[in-house]
Amino acid sequence: MKRVIIEIEGMSCMGCAKNVEDSLNKLKGVKKVKVLLKDKKAVVEISKEVNFEDLKSKIKEVGYNPG
DSSP states (O other): OEEEEEEEESOOSHHHHHHHHHHHHTSTTEEEEEEETTTTEEEEEEOTTOOHHHHHHHHHHTTOEEO
């Protein structure tokens, strides 16, 4: 398992963070997601088959800007 950290811009509340967490958790191969609103980032534990670009695309899909 691998851990990646993604910077995220555009989140302003816990609802935003929950929205990002829920969307990332739906991706196959994502094991655990923790969105840190204050730090504006997501810590994601993934299996090898998950592509970093897929994570970023999912964040964009729900309306936020991955770094």
